[in-house]
Amino acid sequence: MTDGRNLNILQSGRQMLRAFGGVNETYGCSEAELSSSLNFSGRGYPALQTRATRKKVREVQDVNGMYHLNGLVICRGTTLEYTPDADESRAGAVVLENALTDNEKAMTGMGTKVLIWPDKKAFDTVSGELTDLAAAWKLSGGTMTVTPCDGEGRTYTPDGVGTTEPESPADGQLFLKGDAESPYGAGSVLLKYSAKNKKWSEILLTSLRLHCPGLGSVLKEGDTVTVSGMPGTVCSAAAAGLNGEVSISTLDGDDVITTLAVPEDSTRYYGSWTVTATGTSWRSADGKVTENEAAAAPVKLERRVPDLDFVTEQGNRVWGCSREENSIYACALGDPTNWYSYRGIASDSYAVSVGSDGAFTGAASCLGYLLFFKENCIHKLYGSKPSDYQMSSVRCRGVAANAAKSLCVIAETLYYLSPDGVMAWSGSLPAKVSGALDTGKLTAVDRAVGGQLDARYYLYLHRKTDTGSGRLLVYDTERGLWQEESAAGTGMVSTGQQLYLWDGNALWAADPEREVSGADETGLKFEAVTGDIGLAVPDDKYISRVTLRMDALAHTVLTVAVSYDGGDWETVSSCAVTRDHQRVNLPFVPRRHDTMRLRFAGTGQMVLRSMAFTFADAAGARVSGAVPRR
Helix, strand or coil: CCCHHHCCCCCEEEEEECCCCCECCCCCCCCCCEEEEECEECCCCCCEEECCCCEEEEECCCEEEEEECCEEEEEECCEEEEEECCCCCCCCCEEECCCCCCCCCEEEEECCEEEEECCCEEEECCCCCEEECCEEEECCCCCEEEEEECCCCCCCCCCEEECCCCCCCCCCCEEEECCCCCCCCCCCEEEEEECCCCEEEEECCCEEEEECCCHHHCCCCCCEEEEECCCHHHHHHHCCCCCEEEECCEEECCEEEEECCCCCCCCCCCEEEEECCCCEEEEECCCCCEEEECCCCCCEEEECCCCCCEEEEECCEEEEEECCCCEEEECECCECCCCCCCCCCCCCCEEEECCCCCCCCEEEEECCEEEEEECCEEEEEECCCHHHCEEEEEECCCCCCCCCECCEEECCEEEEEECCEEEEECCCCCEECCCCCCHHHHCCEEEEEEEEECCEEEEEEEECCCCCCCEEEEEECCCCEEEEECCCCCEEEECCCCEEEECCCEEEECCHHHCCCCEECCCCEEEEEECCECCCCCCCEEEEEEEEEEEECCCCEEEEEEEECCCCEEEEEEEECCCCCEEEEEEECCCCCCCEEEEEEEECCEEEEEEEEEEEECCCCCCCCCCCCC
16 A cells, blocks of 8 residues: 555646736746737737727828828828818818928928928918918019108108208298208208297108018018118118018008118118119109119018928927027917017017037927927927027937937827837936837837827837838837737827828728728738746646637637747647637647747737636656756
8 A cells, every 4th residue: 555645746726817918028028918919909908909900091192291180181292182070071171282392291280270391381271271481572573662761651752951941931841951961861850840839840760661562462561571682782871781681560562661770871861762673773852862873683572481390389389490500490479470580579489509419300399398309318498488488408318310200299298219219208307118128129210100099109110121011019108018010100190089090002090980981901910929928837837728718709710829948839729700709718738848938810809818827736847957066
């Protein structure tokens, strides 16, 4: 009879996994996480569920940029298309052909307008019109006149000129009193007689009236224009700053009324200048003296708009930065057509040069701050008006080159791709949120685009070394989980309720339940590989049985494979589901192993509810131990 105390008593136990994490590409990937994944999501958390099928909205080619403002704006080649949100039939869509240049766009919204660079145009979502932000007037075949005037734009013709006032003047009589050597110079004084008061009063002519035929249809009142090509004789006589930035304080038809500094040494101030493309002439205020100069006068009045690489909106202003100039610009308050208006008031434009090295890589607004990024720093600008704008610069991980479109605000946090991975900025310093991903696979990108749907951050990236279509990563900001979906997102735009993905040929809606029309995606392929299973099992036990419990929709085909101790994949189970919401149990008995990984692959829709492991005591050591030292 054998003594029972010498028998090996085999005991078993069970472990069940019901909460599944996301993708973890690091060495620390656990058995409840995925070392690789495709087309799974966190929408069924804590279960592991395939993503929702997308809906194909329509075919579209050559997309250079997309933006949403009361509708969807698509820059397609040289064509601009706009579909209002309320118009599901697209009957009210606007299509403007040959309206844009065929290149990548930077866009932002302000009021009802979508502003587009590098074209420097504004599309009004209400009127459907596309207009230029910049404007210019050139002197060609017409005649331009420059005449001193009072603050209201009135010009005057004196009845006489001299060194002393005339005797017995009539009521309202005008007289130009000045030096005999320079009677029409800036030192002279224009006087007007009042019979009621019996005295002369001075009329100040401190403004200029510029008559420019046709200008009223090009520029508007309040514009600040850059005047160039004005003959030097006119500038030295009428206003030294006439060639430069001029503010149109009043626009009377085609006449510009502006106030500039009067040159004190001018000898021909009181008079009128006539300027043509081929010559210039001056006529004294009383009409008695005329002087002609035959010189070219290519006069131009231009409302300039800077060349901006990245743009955003904050505080009823459009902000942007220029990589070439290493400068930051802001338009005048509420007016994206004026960028060089410096009149010393709160609604002025704003510009500042930065001293940091490197080129700008992106711009965004978040939490009331303006953020301008380089790869290794962030310039943060804040304030309410130009006089109190302040800028602070922080040397930290900024936006990676070619990743400006990865900037995306979700729940008061700004997410973007940096040279060191995906970062989250919430007001102070950026924090890395892509610690579970292989940083090497997130670097050296030639394109990165971000978008958001609910609390999920979508990041499409294509590396310079990639030969395929790139990767589409999805980060659940509430749960901190990463997933990967089939690549689409070369272009991306979020509407708040929907995310549209462009794959190079078609526009897809990420959530089909929120899209009225379109064709549903079919044959969704999925695959997930777990981390190593068995690392937490003591070496005198082994996994004797694995049971997978899942739900699936009709026509789902699933294959389960296992890899023992890093070996080849071996298929252990498969099934084909014939009805919706069918519950499936897939048990199998693994062979003896140290660790194993599971792979789920197939087509359709499935939810992995749980994985149950049955443990049994090993008669011999499961893992070869080290030889003890004697």
